[in-house]
Amino acid sequence: MEYPFEKIEKKWQNIWAEKKIFDAEDFSEKPKYYVLSMFPYPSGALHMGHVSNYSIADAISRYKMMQGFNVMQPMGYDSFGLPAENYAIEHNSHPRITTDENINIMRNQFDSIGFGLDWEREVSTCHSDYYRWGQWLFKKMYEKGLVYKKTSFVNWCESCQTVLANEQVEDGKCWRCETVVRQKELEQWFFKITEYAEELLDFSKVIEWPERVKTMQTNWIGKSFGTEMWFKLEDSDDIIKVFTTRPDTIFGCTFMAVPPEHPLMMKWLEKADSEIKKFCDKVMNEDKITRTAEETTKEGMFTGRYALNPVNGEKVQIWVTNYVLMDYGTGAVMAVPAHDQRDFEFAKKYDIPIKIVIQNPEKSLVLKEMTKAYIEPGILVNSAQFDGMESVASQKAITDWMVQQKTGKHTITYRLRDWGISRQRYWGTPIPIVYCEKCGTVLVPDEDLPVKLPEDVQLGKTTQNPLLSVPEWINTTCPQCGGTARRETDTMDTFVDSSWYFARYADAKNDKIPFDKEKADFWLPVDQYIGGIEHAVMHLMYARFFHKFMRDIGLVSSDEPFARLLTQGMVTKDGAKMSKSKGNTVDPQYIIDRYGADTVRVFMLFASPPDKDSEWSDEGVKGSFRFLNRVWRLFEENLELIKENSAAKEREEAQSIFAEIKELRFSTHFTIKKVLNDIEDRMQFNTAIAAIMEHLNNIYSITETDKLNDTEKAVFAEACTVIPRLLYFFAPHISEELWKLMEREELVHEAGIPEFNKEFLKKDEVTYVVQIMGKVRGKMEVPINTSQEEIKKLALEIENVKKYMEGKEIKKIIVVPKKLVSIVAK
RNA sequence: GCGAAAGUGGUGGAAUUGGUAGACGCGCUGGAUUUAGGAUCCAGUGGGAGAAAUCCUGUAGGGGUUCGAGUCCCCUCUUUCGCACCA
Numbered sequence: 001m002e003y004p005f006e007k008i009e010k011k012w013q014n015i016w017a018e019k020k021i022f023d024a025e026d027f028s029e030k031p032k033y034y035v036l037s038m039f040p041y042p043s044g045a046l047h048m049g050h051v052s053n054y055s056i057a058d059a060i061s062r063y064k065m066m067q068g069f070n071v072m073q074p075m076g077y078d079s080f081g082l083p084a085e086n087y088a089i090e091h092n093s094h095p096r097i098t099t100d101e102n103i104n105i106m107r108n109q110f111d112s113i114g115f116g117l118d119w120e121r122e123v124s125t126c127h128s129d130y131y132r133w134g135q136w137l138f139k140k141m142y143e144k145g146l147v148y149k150k151t152s153f154v155n156w157c158e159s160c161q162t163v164l165a166n167e168q169v170e171d172g173k174c175w176r177c178e179t180v181v182r183q184k185e186l187e188q189w190f191f192k193i194t195e196y197a198e199e200l201l202d203f204s205k206v207i208e209w210p211e212r213v214k215t216m217q218t219n220w221i222g223k224s225f226g227t228e229m230w231f232k233l234e235d236s237d238d239i240i241k242v243f244t245t246r247p248d249t250i251f252g253c254t255f256m257a258v259p260p261e262h263p264l265m266m267k268w269l270e271k272a273d274s275e276i277k278k279f280c281d282k283v284m285n286e287d288k289i290t291r292t293a294e295e296t297t298k299e300g301m302f303t304g305r306y307a308l309n310p311v312n313g314e315k316v317q318i319w320v321t322n323y324v325l326m327d328y329g330t331g332a333v334m335a336v337p338a339h340d341q342r343d344f345e346f347a348k349k350y351d352i353p354i355k356i357v358i359q360n361p362e363k364s365l366v367l368k369e370m371t372k373a374y375i376e377p378g379i380l381v382n383s384a385q386f387d388g389m390e391s392v393a394s395q396k397a398i399t400d401w402m403v404q405q406k407t408g409k410h411t412i413t414y415r416l417r418d419w420g421i422s423r424q425r426y427w428g429t430p431i432p433i434v435y436c437e438k439c440g441t442v443l444v445p446d447e448d449l450p451v452k453l454p455e456d457v458q459l460g461k462t463t464q465n466p467l468l469s470v471p472e473w474i475n476t477t478c479p480q481c482g483g484t485a486r487r488e489t490d491t492m493d494t495f496v497d498s499s500w501y502f503a504r505y506a507d508a509k510n511d512k513i514p515f516d517k518e519k520a521d522f523w524l525p526v527d528q529y530i531g532g533i534e535h536a537v538m539h540l541m542y543a544r545f546f547h548k549f550m551r552d553i554g555l556v557s558s559d560e561p562f563a564r565l566l567t568q569g570m571v572t573k574d575g576a577k578m579s580k581s582k583g584n585t586v587d588p589q590y591i592i593d594r595y596g597a598d599t600v601r602v603f604m605l606f607a608s609p610p611d612k613d614s615e616w617s618d619e620g621v622k623g624s625f626r627f628l629n630r631v632w633r634l635f636e637e638n639l640e641l642i643k644e645n646s647a648a649k650e651r652e653e654a655q656s657i658f659a660e661i662k663e664l665r666f667s668t669h670f671t672i673k674k675v676l677n678d679i680e681d682r683m684q685f686n687t688a689i690a691a692i693m694e695h696l697n698n699i700y701s702i703t704e705t706d707k708l709n710d711t712e713k714a715v716f717a718e719a720c721t722v723i724p725r726l727l728y729f730f731a732p733h734i735s736e737e738l739w740k741l742m743e744r745e746e747l748v749h750e751a752g753i754p755e756f757n758k759e760f761l762k763k764d765e766v767t768y769v770v771q772i773m774g775k776v777r778g779k780m781e782v783p784i785n786t787s788q789e790e791i792k793k794l795a796l797e798i799e800n801v802k803k804y805m806e807g808k809e810i811k812k813i814i815v816v817p818k819k820l821v822s823i824v825a826k
Numbered sequence: 827g828c829g830a831a832a833g834u835g836g837u838g839g840a841a842u843u844g845g846u847a848g849a850c851g852c853g854c855u856g857g858a859u860u861u862a863g864g865a866u867c868c869a870g871u872g873g874g875a876g877a878a879a880u881c882c883u884g885u886a887g888g889g890g891u892u893c894g895a896g897u898c899c900c901c902u903c904u905u906u907c908g909c910a911c912c913a
Contacts, residue, residue: 001865212830219829222912244913257913298911328912340913342827415912533907536830570906577906606851607838613906615838623851629865682842690840690850697850769846774894776846800880814893820845824893 002625003632005596009733013114021065021747022116024072026506026519033069034523035061036502036562038531038539039076039123041083042102046109048571048578048604048616049532051588055601056568056610056685057530058115059729063679065116066728066749072523073116074505076123077103080131081494082165085427089459095427096455099126109589113597114733121508125497126427130504132450133514134497135432137546139443140553146192149441152327152420153261153284156184161464163424182285188422189431189490193545197221197414200544205559210567210611213536220537222415227399229334229408231256231307234315238264240307243329243413247398248391249336251383252357254347255317256307257300257333260284261326268303276301276320283322298323298346310407311398312384317352329413337373338365344373357382358391419542421493426457426466428491436478436485445479451487465489498539499546502526502561514555521557529562533611536567566683569613571604578616586616598731599625605685605730627693628734631723634699635738638720641705643742645717661712664698665760668719671695672756675726685730692726695719725754769820770795772804788815795821 016022024032037057040050061073077099084095091098103124110117123130141147155164157174163186168175193200201221203214227247231240240256258265260280269277279301300321307316316334323342324333337347337354347354356365358378365374377391386394402408422431430451432444444451454473457466467473467489478485500514506523507515531539540562547561570577573584591600603624608614635642671691678688699719702708708716721742724735728748739748763784768791770778778798782791792813795801805825812824 216830216908220909222829224912226913242913246913323911324913325911327910333913335913342911342913413912415910417910533831535908537908572906603851609839612832612839617838617852619852620838626865627851633866677842684842686838687840687842687850693850767846771845771894774845774892779846812893814845816845820894822845822893 003629003734005598005628005734008737009112009114009597012733012736013111015736015747016114016116019747021749022071022073022118023120024074024118024523025070027522028070030068030070032523033061033064033071033528034526035064035071035073035528036505036526036530038529038535039078039498039501040106041081042077042079042099042106042124043083044098044102044105046106046588048586048588051113051600052571052604052610052614053530053532053568054110054113054115055604055730056566057528058601058732059605059679059685060528060530060683061116062732062749063729063753066725066751066753068752071116072118072121072505074121074123074508075107075110075115075117075119076121076501076505077106077125078494078498078501079103079124079126080428080491080497082425082427084126085425085459088427094455094459096126099124112589112592113601116732121505123501123504123508125429125494125501128450128452129511130501131429131497133504134429134492134500135444135449135451136446136514137500137550138492138496139432139446141191141549142443144549144553146195146549148190148192149187150190151185152188153183154186154188154424156182158182186422186424188420191419191421191545193419193542194414194416196545196548197223197416199548200416200541206565207563209562209565213533213540213565213567216536217541220416220541224413224415226411226413227395227402227408228330228411229310229402231310231316231334234306234308240264240318240332241330242332242334243411244334246336246339246395247402247408248380248394249339249357250309250311250334250398251380251386252336252338252355253309253316253334254337254353254355255319255335255343257319257321257324257335257343257346259322259324259326259331260320262320262331265303265320268305272303276303280320283320298342298349300346300350302350310402310405319346319350319352321346327417328415338367338370339373339375341373341375344370355382419493419495419545421496422490423493424465424489425491426453426459428494429453429497430467431488431490431492433488434476434478434485435488436481436483438483439478439480439485442478442480442485448479453491467491495539495542499542500550502529502543503547503550503556517555517557520555524556525558525560525563528564528566530566530568530610533567533569540565566610568610569608571616572613573616586618591621595621595625596628596733598628598734602628602689602730606689607686609684609686611683627696628731630696630700631727631738632734634696634720634723635741638705638716639741641713642717642720645710645713658712660702661708661715664702664719665715666763667695667698668715668722669756669760672722672726672754673761676753676756679729688726689730692723696723722754724748725751766818768795768818770798770801771820771822772801772825774822777801777804784818791815791821795823 035057037053057073061071065071079099084099088095088098125131138147155169157164157177157179159177159179160174164174164181169181173180201218201223203209224245226243226245229242229244229250231242260283269280298321300319303318303320305318307318309316335343337343337352338356339358354367356367357380358374359365359381360374360378380386380389380391380394386398389397399408399410430453432449432451434442434444436442454470458469459466474487474489476485476487477483503515503520503524507519510516543561547556548559550556551559572578573586578585588600599621603621606624607620674691675688678684702716705716724738725748728735735748744751765781766784768780768782769776770780778800780794780798782794792815796805808825810823810825814822
């Protein structure tokens with residue numbers, strides 16, 4: 001017989017909803033705890049990744065509820081974006097309709113799994129009551145000087161007349177029409193995230209973030225100390241600035257590499273010969289993906305021009321290449337082939353001179369014998385007055401000297417670039433800007449917000465931005481002079497919408513401001529944030545940037561949005577990520593219908609630690625179902641005994657208890673300790689569930705319950721009653737039902753976290769493992785308070801140990817308390 | 827190419843601080859029960875030798891540190907995630 005999960009789950013979901021136990025209370029007396037999982041994109045159906053993510057969040061949330069916290073676990077939808085636009089075109093519908101439909105489906109699915117969500121705070125980024133505040137924040141940022149416009153290159157399909165996202169470029173071609181993608185220069189809006197680079201490097205204000213995420217963000221920001229050097233041109237007064245982290249190699253600079261996009265290059269191109277023009281054209285039209293692909297060979301052409309090395313006046317060839325990028329550093333590289341591998345390969349290919357300026361102190365370098373660049377530190381040679389200096393020490397000396405000579409300066413460079421937020425698409429937050437013929441670029445005034453996305457657009461008729469097809473929306477009046485003006489038709493990157501939603505949950509219905517400061521300060525920072533590792537850098541850094549910006553304009557007081565971060569792994573099947581194209585998806589709804597929500601949750605949490613990928617297994621789900629059935633049967637078969645004895649106190653001395661029952665009592669208290677420790681300190685739910693399974697096995701090992709005396713019955717009952725309270729975090733429905741069967745009045749979380757008694761965890765004896773030269777040769781049980789000397793003696797008396805020690809001399813005996821004895825012998 | 831992780835039985839995984847490798851679950855084998863299927867219960871299950879005690883071997887591969895290494899260090903391979911060729 002299967003336990004009646006269907007009836008139980010519906011019943012408790014209704015009770016929870018009626019009692020509003022998941023409604024978080026602003027300014028409550030109880031300490032707050034804010035649990036947030038990254039909100040989903042409303043694709044129309046939950047996938048296993050969602051179930052895994054939200055099962056983790058719900059386990060933490062219910063644990064905190066049981067501890068007496070005022071828990072907030074909100075939910076919303078990241079509902080703008082390209083996929084919705086494409087989906088609507090495919091289904092000849094409108095993204096507004098399909099998105100809202102999808103949201104309704106997903107909301108029902110969340111409820112059918114019984115997640116403890118506070119629906120009063122639901123947000124959807126595509127609704128104007130949400131995105132108007134995104135526009136408001138854009139304006140604030142603009143007013144603060146953190147928004148600007150500049151040209152940058154985008155992937156452009158000539159035939160579709162549209163900008164393509166990187167993911168829409170396949171093998172350098174448009175995914176729809178297979179036209180070769182070109183690079184086109186467009187005016188775009190940028191957020192000055194680089195202003196916050198230094199603060200974003202500082203993680204001292206977060207409580208617990210995975211090291212790997214901090215490292216990835218730190219590397220992404222890429223702070224480097226170096227030298228900026230100014231190269232004069234041979235035949236003009238123009239100067240080329242280069243940035244280098246290796247000023248010690250400057251005397252070995254034999255050429256300079258610039259990208260076609262470099263301003264000087266653009267200038268020269270007018271007069272350049274056709275070969276160079278052709279080359280530049282080719283490089284610039286390579287889409288970013290091809291240009292950054294590993295197979296792409298480093299290519300270049302000599303421009304015929306020279307710069308002068310600022311330290312010795314030597315002529316340096318200027319090459320235009322495909323491997324230097326305009327947007328990092330100064331957009332030009334001083335090339336030192338002898339001491340940089342990429343420069344070395346390039347110089348060899350094009351027969352450019354190579355000059356050794358750092359000698360290997362171990363083995364002198366000989367130019368003709370070099371097969372690769374020497375990049376390690378060494379001793380300077382061919383470097384004028386710096387000859388003989390150690391290369392690392394010379395970096396400061398050379399730069400100091402260049403500062404004196406006014407040919408360079410110390411500088412700090414970040415790899416991080418400003419955030420381009422313009423998207424030439426329909427389904428996104430409109431940028432609240434109008435262009436007036438007289439006044440120029442004008443912000444839309446607060447009272448005119450939101451700038452609503454027009455609903456009546458032509459989707460799919462043309463491939464270009466559908467907003468261009470709505471003249472009545474584009475054409476407007478200038479809020480300053482009342483003259484004719486045009487609206488900005490770019491919309492914002494959806495990462496903007498997801499960069500502040502966590503704060504909106506604190507006050508989701510506010511229609512006067514983005515959110516009330518007091519409420520935001522009450523709830524923020526998010527105590528526990530949970531989401532995929534794929535967001536380690538971009539989303540998580542954009543959100544930190546926004547939070548710091550919001551702090552700086554007085555909207556919030558905290559420094560970081562997310563105090564603790566848990567990055568969960570993917571759900572795989574047959575070793576690969578579940579995806580429709582691979583055909584290896586599993587529909588959670590089917591599994592819920594067949595085995596119940598509790599089973600699915602237990603399986604997802606039991607399959608692997610939350611931060612690791614987990615492999616889906618149909619058989620494994622059955623195992624979780626079997627476990628819950630075993631729990632159910634235990635209560636069914638022993639209900640009277642449990643009910644009658646669960647409130648009973650210990651009636652006799654512990655010593656008088658039958659040994660097996662004493663072990664059961666140990667198991668009860670050990671399990672409590674283990675489960676709480678796994679959740680609180682380790683966030684490892686798989687071992688917590690395993691511990692409950694083990695405890696259940698221990699209970700089942702007591703077979704003749706009718707022969708127990710009163711004390712023993714109390715111990716047995718206690719062993720059972722602990723289960724619903726520990727299982728509640730993972731399988732809340734069945735736990736509530738069992739609790740109710742025991743005629744408890746309160747809900748499980750109101751009963752509080754079970755406590756363990758240290759007294760019952762004490763053991764009289766411990767097992768020592770005896771090793772000789774690292775190999776296990778025996779085991780022994782000794783009373784817990786045996787002295788070290790005694791333990792050594794006992795270890796040497798073990799038969800097997802004696803055998804191995806024959807003819808050997810004891811050099812040392814190491815005793816690890818309560819664990820092992822290691823004998824070092826010769 | 828760059829950055830970040832991971833690799834343990836047939837399988838998902840456990841081993842929390844360098845201290846008995848394989849907890850717990852799945853699968854499999856044998857048995858009990860059942861008209862059958864299913865469900866349930868009991869026993870076994872890394873590989874090799876042995877009747878057994880026990881021994882040898884084993885955590886992607888190679889090397890090192892240590893009384894002792896899945897765990898720490900170096901190199902290699904493979905897989906996954908992110909990306910903006912980061913000088």
